[in-house]
Amino acid sequence: MAKNTLYDKVWDAHVVTRLPTGQYQLFIGLHLTHEVTTPQAFDMLEERGLGVAYLDRTVATVDHIIPTDSMARPYADEQAEAMMAALETNAKRHNLNFFDFASGRQGIVHVIGPELGLVHPGMTVACGDSHTATHGAFGTLAFGIGTSQVRDVLASQCLSVDPLRVRRIEIGGALRPGVEPKDVTLHVIRRLGVKGGIGYAYEYAGSVIESMSMEGRMTVCNMAIEGGARVGYVNPDETTFDYLRGREYAPDESAWDGAVTHWKSMASDADAQYDDLVRMDGADIAPTVTWGITPGQSVGVGEPLPAVEEFEEADRPTVERAYAHMDLRPGQKMTEVPVDVVFIGSCTNSRLSDLRAAAEIAKKGTVAARVKAIVVPGSQQVKAQAEEEGLDDVFRAAGFEWRNAGCSMCLGMNPDKLVGRQISASTSNRNFIGRQGSAEGRTLLMSPPMAAAAAIEGRVTDVRELA
Amino acid sequence: MSELGVSSISGTAIAIHGNDIDTDRVIPARYLKAITFSELGRYPFQDERFEPDGTAREHPFNRDECRGAKLLFVNENFGCGSSREHAPQCLRQWGIEAVVGVSFGEIFAGNCEMIGVPAVRARPEDMVRLQAAADADPSIEFTVDLDAMRITGGNETVELEMPENRRRSLREGHWDTTGILVGNAPTVREVYERLPYTSGYR
Ligand code: SF4
Numbered sequence: 001m002a003k004n005t006l007y008d009k010v011w012d013a014h015v016v017t018r019l020p021t022g023q024y025q026l027f028i029g030l031h032l033t034h035e036v037t038t039p040q041a042f043d044m045l046e047e048r049g050l051g052v053a054y055l056d057r058t059v060a061t062v063d064h065i066i067p068t069d070s071m072a073r074p075y076a077d078e079q080a081e082a083m084m085a086a087l088e089t090n091a092k093r094h095n096l097n098f099f100d101f102a103s104g105r106q107g108i109v110h111v112i113g114p115e116l117g118l119v120h121p122g123m124t125v126a127c128g129d130s131h132t133a134t135h136g137a138f139g140t141l142a143f144g145i146g147t148s149q150v151r152d153v154l155a156s157q158c159l160s161v162d163p164l165r166v167r168r169i170e171i172g173g174a175l176r177p178g179v180e181p182k183d184v185t186l187h188v189i190r191r192l193g194v195k196g197g198i199g200y201a202y203e204y205a206g207s208v209i210e211s212m213s214m215e216g217r218m219t220v221c222n223m224a225i226e227g228g229a230r231v232g233y234v235n236p237d238e239t240t241f242d243y244l245r246g247r248e249y250a251p252d253e254s255a256w257d258g259a260v261t262h263w264k265s266m267a268s269d270a271d272a273q274y275d276d277l278v279r280m281d282g283a284d285i286a287p288t289v290t291w292g293i294t295p296g297q298s299v300g301v302g303e304p305l306p307a308v309e310e311f312e313e314a315d316r317p318t319v320e321r322a323y324a325h326m327d328l329r330p331g332q333k334m335t336e337v338p339v340d341v342v343f344i345g346s347c348t349n350s351r352l353s354d355l356r357a358a359a360e361i362a363k364k365g366t367v368a369a370r371v372k373a374i375v376v377p378g379s380q381q382v383k384a385q386a387e388e389e390g391l392d393d394v395f396r397a398a399g400f401e402w403r404n405a406g407c408s409m410c411l412g413m414n415p416d417k418l419v420g421r422q423i424s425a426s427t428s429n430r431n432f433i434g435r436q437g438s439a440e441g442r443t444l445l446m447s448p449p450m451a452a453a454a455a456i457e458g459r460v461t462d463v464r465e466l467a
Numbered sequence: 468m469s470e471l472g473v474s475s476i477s478g479t480a481i482a483i484h485g486n487d488i489d490t491d492r493v494i495p496a497r498y499l500k501a502i503t504f505s506e507l508g509r510y511p512f513q514d515e516r517f518e519p520d521g522t523a524r525e526h527p528f529n530r531d532e533c534r535g536a537k538l539l540f541v542n543e544n545f546g547c548g549s550s551r552e553h554a555p556q557c558l559r560q561w562g563i564e565a566v567v568g569v570s571f572g573e574i575f576a577g578n579c580e581m582i583g584v585p586a587v588r589a590r591p592e593d594m595v596r597l598q599a600a601a602d603a604d605p606s607i608e609f610t611v612d613l614d615a616m617r618i619t620g621g622n623e624t625v626e627l628e629m630p631e632n633r634r635r636s637l638r639e640g641h642w643d644t645t646g647i648l649v650g651n652a653p654t655v656r657e658v659y660e661r662l663p664y665t666s667g668y669r
Contacts, residue, residue, distance in 0.1 A: 013661075014662070015658075016651055016654050016655050016658050017651055019647060020639075020641065020647070021632050021633075021636035021639070021641050022631060022632035023632045023636070025647075025648055025651060027655060027658045027662070029662065029664060029665070036499055036500075036551075037550070037551070037552070039502035039503070040502070040503060040504055040552075043503070044645075050645070050649065053649075053652070053655075054659065056665070064496075064499075065500060079501065080500060082502055083500055086502045120664050123664060128550060129550055130549050130550035132550075144550040144574055145550060146550055146551070146552035146555075146574060146577065146581060147504075147552040147553075147578075148578070148581035148582060148643075149577070149581060151645055152644055152645050152648055155645050155648065156648035156649045156652070156655060157655060157659070158648045158651075158655055160647070160648060162630060162632055162633075194487055194544060194547060195486075195487070195543060195544040195570060198544070198570060199573075225548075226548075228547065228572070228573070230574070251667060251668050252667075255667050255668040255669055258668045258669070259663070259664075259668040262663045262664075294487050294489075294547075314542070314543060314591060315486055315487075317486070318485055318486045318487050321485065411491075411496040411549075412495060412497050413496045413497060413500060430491065430548060430549075432489045432491040432492065432548055433492055433514070434491055434492065434495045434514045435491050435496070437497065439514035440519065
């Protein structure tokens with residue numbers, strides 16, 4: 001049993017009671033909602049004559065279905081329009097704090113929560129989206145939930161949950177040049193597997209994580225779920241506090257010292273006990289690319305693709321299926337693989353630091369002739385800041401399209417989709433078959449600079465070798 | 468809410484083979500755009516069942532003999548990925564009442580419970596035998612027994628597992644938690660008032 005970890009402390013502070021089923025009722029400090037997983041939940045609330053219990057702990061935005069080229073209403077896609085209208089109606093009816101397009105604060109739910117200063121260390125967070133673990137970067141327990149649970153949180157501000165075990169993942173040493181937080185998180189999943197985290201909360205720690213920016217930590221925590229872990233978190237430190245200071249919903253100066261004292265008290269103690277400990281060395285991590293159909297099927301960009309026999313027998317059918325779907329072969333190098341589409345965006349990699357890193361590479365050339373490359377900032381605020389720095393001009397000059405904020409080509413719910421067998425270099429988090437909107441489409445996950453390099457070269461490229 | 472508990476489910480079974488079958492494969496994102504769950508029963512494994520032009524492919528969910536199946540037999544980490552409740556909803560509406568597999572994506576397993584569908588675990592080698600039996604003869608009736616925690620059918624009797632809390636909530640019909648959670652509102656208020664961030668750390 002873990003003891004004195006951030007997980008234990010946040011859990012203890014939020015337990016309401018033990019339920020007759022043996023599960024625990026956990027208070028949720030921040031409920032982030034969006035258009036896709038709420039309409040049915042609001043309907044169920046209404047059927048039962050219930051309202052939203054804690055409006056001050058609930059916010060809404062729109063991200064999955066919105067087109068990123070034109071925001072003109074009504075949307076061309078009738079279903080998307082209906083979904084948006086349903087959220088607008090529910091937001092109005094229940095008086096929700098709704099960050100819509102007109103607010104100037106709209107964006108991917110996991111980008112705006114932190115950027116608005118809504119997410120504080122020591123909180124519990126829930127959202128009807130599996131990448132809610134992103135908010136763990138602030139030292140929170142952040143749960144991705146389904147629609148019936150969204151209903152529960154709306155109605156009671158609580159979830160019924162079972163406790164998790166805690167695994168500390170310590171990444172020591174330092175990263176080599178050209179290695180990004182995305183590579184760290186892909187590397188962890190490759191090492192521990194896509195089911196290695198089932199039953200665990202992941203505590204990411206060690207010098208690599210400690211020296212990482214908040215945006216980098218969000219990228220790492222974002223993909224905890226891809227490793228099977230329900231939540232992932234980083235202990236809060238000065239980097240966390242500096243990020244929050246001055247943000248719209250962060251504590252103001254008069255309350256600041258008290259807040260920081262509380263936040264520090266929620267971190268894991270030096271003598272905390274864990275259910276499991278894994279150590280890795282930052283120097284072992286290379287720019288990493290997925291080649292298969294799960295986020296765990298990845299290689300360092302220079303490595304040959306693995307033989308089927310290198311995998312455990314039970315996993316071989318999935319590996320074979322991956323090679324067949326991707327039309328790749330063991331022994332091949334990813335740098336031989338041409339790409340059709342490049343997508344820089346998603347809740348994993350659409351923040352300012354991601355766009356800056358990609359723009360540095362975009363300055364080195366122009367998008368290859370047959371490649372379609374789009375850059376989709378994670379929020380309206382990220383977009384505005386990037387434009388202030390002139391990043392949009394850098395991207396446009398290099399031949400990238402510059403879009404409005406949304407989930408875009410991370411998943412096939414809006415007009416940005418792969419077509420047919422197209423293969424994309426994508427900074428998103430899932431390479432599942434069909435994920436990017438075409439049943440035949442293929443996805444290679446990588447970091448923003450690697451994706452930008454792929455756009456310029458027209459094939460997967462080791463960003464460190466780009467002159 | 469007072470549902471009747473689920474203690475056993477009997478019916479024929481359908482086997483879907485492979486580890487790490489994610490919820491995007493169970494139901495592609497483009498079917499998530501409906502604002503009700505009511506039509507979802509048409510879409511399980513849509514992209515695997517049909518060619519892009521709509522022609523049916525060889526797939527267990529397209530087999531006539533499999534129609535009416537109530538049990539789904541799967542392997543490891545089934546339902547990983549997206550939190551979409553649409554995944555268990557579409558299976559349930561197609562007719563699946565219980566999923567038996569080696570392991571499940573955690574959010575998927577929780578979502579199954581929330582709608583009263585047991586997601587129960589069996590050992591890998593037992594799962595392979597159960598799947599082979601269902602593939603060979605789709606008319607075999609299996610029974611998942613949540614009291615004895617075992618599945619029987621054909622020549623097979625296999626021990627099952629699931630977290631005890633989940634089993635209890637399904638057995639006792641407590642899977643719809645809203646009523647219970649709302650019932651504790653006074654204690655929730657106490658926790659809310661105790662947490663420093665709800666009052667701006669003052
Ligand atoms: S960007 Fe992708 S993973 Fe993130 S919330 Fe949107 S759809 Fe989900």
